[in-house]
Amino acid sequence: MIFKVAWRNIWRSKVRSFIVIGSIAVGIWAGLLIIGFSFGMNNERTASAIGTTTGHAQIHSEAFDLEPVSGAVLGDESAVYQLRSEVESLPFVAGTAQRTVLQGMINSVKSARAVRIMGVWPEDERAQTTLPMTLVEGDFFESAGRNRLVIGEKLANRLGLKLRSKVVLTFQDAEGTLSRASFRVSGIYKTLNATWDEFHLYVHHKDLEHTTGAPLVHEVLVRYNETVDTDEKTIELASALPEDLSVMSWKQVNPELGFADDMMAIMLVLVLGIIMMALLFGIINNMLMAILERRRELGMLMAVGMNKSKLFLMILLETLMLGFVGGPIGIVLGDLSTRIMMHIGVDLTSKKEGLAELGVQSIIYPEIVPEYYIIIAIMVVATALIAAILPALRALKLNPVEAIRGQ
Amino acid sequence: MSKPVIEIKNLEKVYEGAVPVHAVNGINLTITEGEFTALKGPSGCGKTTLLNLLGGLDQPTSGTIEIGGVDITTLSENELIDFRLRNIGFVFQAYNLIPVLSAKENVSFIMLLQDRPKEEREARAQQLLEAVGLKGKEGQRPVQLSGGQQQRVAVARALASKPQFVLADEPTANLDSTSTANLLDIMEKLNKKERMTFVFATHDDRVIKKARRIISIEDGKVLSDE
Numbered sequence: 001m002i003f004k005v006a007w008r009n010i011w012r013s014k015v016r017s018f019i020v021i022g023s024i025a026v027g028i029w030a031g032l033l034i035i036g037f038s039f040g041m042n043n044e045r046t047a048s049a050i051g052t053t054t055g056h057a058q059i060h061s062e063a064f065d066l067e068p069v070s071g072a073v074l075g076d077e078s079a080v081y082q083l084r085s086e087v088e089s090l091p092f093v094a095g096t097a098q099r100t101v102l103q104g105m106i107n108s109v110k111s112a113r114a115v116r117i118m119g120v121w122p123e124d125e126r127a128q129t130t131l132p133m134t135l136v137e138g139d140f141f142e143s144a145g146r147n148r149l150v151i152g153e154k155l156a157n158r159l160g161l162k163l164r165s166k167v168v169l170t171f172q173d174a175e176g177t178l179s180r181a182s183f184r185v186s187g188i189y190k191t192l193n194a195t196w197d198e199f200h201l202y203v204h205h206k207d208l209e210h211t212t213g214a215p216l217v218h219e220v221l222v223r224y225n226e227t228v229d230t231d232e233k234t235i236e237l238a239s240a241l242p243e244d245l246s247v248m249s250w251k252q253v254n255p256e257l258g259f260a261d262d263m264m265a266i267m268l269v270l271v272l273g274i275i276m277m278a279l280l281f282g283i284i285n286n287m288l289m290a291i292l293e294r295r296r297e298l299g300m301l302m303a304v305g306m307n308k309s310k311l312f313l314m315i316l317l318e319t320l321m322l323g324f325v326g327g328p329i330g331i332v333l334g335d336l337s338t339r340i341m342m343h344i345g346v347d348l349t350s351k352k353e354g355l356a357e358l359g360v361q362s363i364i365y366p367e368i369v370p371e372y373y374i375i376i377a378i379m380v381v382a383t384a385l386i387a388a389i390l391p392a393l394r395a396l397k398l399n400p401v402e403a404i405r406g407q
Numbered sequence: 408m409s410k411p412v413i414e415i416k417n418l419e420k421v422y423e424g425a426v427p428v429h430a431v432n433g434i435n436l437t438i439t440e441g442e443f444t445a446l447k448g449p450s451g452c453g454k455t456t457l458l459n460l461l462g463g464l465d466q467p468t469s470g471t472i473e474i475g476g477v478d479i480t481t482l483s484e485n486e487l488i489d490f491r492l493r494n495i496g497f498v499f500q501a502y503n504l505i506p507v508l509s510a511k512e513n514v515s516f517i518m519l520l521q522d523r524p525k526e527e528r529e530a531r532a533q534q535l536l537e538a539v540g541l542k543g544k545e546g547q548r549p550v551q552l553s554g555g556q557q558q559r560v561a562v563a564r565a566l567a568s569k570p571q572f573v574l575a576d577e578p579t580a581n582l583d584s585t586s587t588a589n590l591l592d593i594m595e596k597l598n599k600k601e602r603m604t605f606v607f608a609t610h611d612d613r614v615i616k617k618a619r620r621i622i623s624i625e626d627g628k629v630l631s632d633e
Binding site for chain 2: 011
């Protein structure tokens with residue numbers, strides 16, 4: 001019956017209870033939308049980075065990780081072939097691509113910049129990455145010719161380069177001595193990661209070999225079948241390979257993406273914490289008002305023999321019930337809103353340039369994150385429990401005689 | 408001879424302040440089973456304070472109050488709450504029913520606090536409501552009942568816990584004459600039929616006339632005991 005009393009008590013002041021329940025629901029709804037939006041944005045950025053540039057994991061020699069010099073290769077052609085075969089035989093691996101990675105300089109008529117030169121096997125890149133699909137001008141080594149260069153749009157703009165513009169690349173050859181070679185822009189790409197675009201340029205591995213003297217393979221990119229649990233798969237991959245090879249997950253290759261993930265998780269908990277704090281004060285205020293209005297009744301209950309634990313329980317139940325009504329409403333509203341937006345997307349075209357800097361598209365598709373529903377449910381219950389303490393203590397301190405008199 | 412239900416010895420209650428007030432000043436009383444007693448006196452004479460002390464709602468400055476052989480002045484706060492629940496019935500001036508519960512639920516609630524089984528609660532609540540003339544009103548909430556009917560629910564509630572005695576503080580103060588007469592008849596009937604001890608604090612002559620023992624209080628002292 002204490003449940004019944006508590007339940008009926010919360011409806012004694014319908015307007016006030018509806019306001020509190022409404023604020024709980026709106027708070028949770030907003031929280032879920034923020035979570036969905038943040039995950040949608042972050043996952044899109046991550047998926048874009050993995051798809052276009054980094055892959056799920058990368059294999060390097062340990063020497064390359066220490067210092068990415070031209071000589072720090074994975075091995076000769078047959079060793080790389082064997083390595084790729086070994087990796088591709090793993091059930092969760094969808095494919096691999098090999099790359100030459102050189103640190104160098106690009107000089108145009110206008111300017112010069114430090115860059116990372118990616119010597120690629122175009123058919124590998126086409127099979128394992130979406131980079132060739134990001135070309136806004138030219139082609140990805142499909143046309144005939146030598147010393148072709150595919151450059152990021154941002155870098156091209158900074159260097160004043162257009163299609164067929166001539167540039168000079170400076171980099172280390174196989175012996176570690178500096179070499180120079182002329183290249184001509186044959187394609188301009190634009191990924192969602194403007195920072196990547198500004199620092200990476202692609203050349204055909206054969207064109208590099210003319211200068212370096214030998215095929216240099218520094219990196220094998222690995223793409224998995226599924227995008228879930230990539231950390232676990234990377235650990236499994238590393239355990240399957242010789243110890244002198246370094247296997248890095250996309251988070252290690254692109255730490256800012258991993259960092260963004262971690263930061264987002266922290267930020268979301270903070271946002272939820274702030275929402276819950278606001279709800280906490282709202283609920284406390286509501287319950288204190290309720291206690292104040294029911295002083296006489298509570299005094300009577302204490303007088304006739306309702307012990308403190310039962311009185312505490314009754315107030316606790318009332319507070320929890322507010323959360324139990326508002327919480328599910330907020331979760332259902334948040335879930336529905338997120339699902340609707342998952343289909344139509346959130347159009348932020350007006351912020352397109354800024355979003356591109358962050359590596360995301362101008363239309364964000366929020367995502368449902370079920371584990372956050374559980375976190376929110378726990379937070380609502382915890383908030384309600386905490387909110388009950390002060391009003392309950394206030395009620396327990398009532399003097400029955402004074403309370404019955406209405407003092 | 409009836410056994411004593413309440414035995415008060417040298418009871419004092421002093422409210423400290425700039426001028427200490429002796430609300431109860433050395434009262435000695437014995438109330439036996441089945442009494443229908445009125446504590447009368449002008450406002451501020453100390454009768455409500457005495458009632459609160461008897462009910463364990465307030466602590467005396469000195470003296471003892473024995474109820475069924477237990478000196479309640481020695482009990483802790485929690486023990487007093489439990490003691491009140493099992494031994495004392497209360498009827499308040501302003502009825503003080505739980506507005507969100509029906510008449511029957513209000514009566515049952517006390518028994519729920521005593522952890523009595525549901526069947527017993529239901530049966531006793533029904534029996535008590537019938538005894539106070541509220542058959543057919545069991546499902547009504549306090550707001551749907553008149554003042555007299557609410558006070559009758561309060562009486563049923565006071566009896567629900569099977570107390571040793573019922574303390575009623577100005578139970579008729581908010582009632583019209585018809586309701587007062589009805590209520591007094593019911594309490595008198597319960598007193599005679601079930602030998603339930605009633606102690607009223609009142610200055611209502613209609614109550615005083617019904618009482619078989621009248622204790623006059625003035626300045627915290629017993630002026631007369633008839």
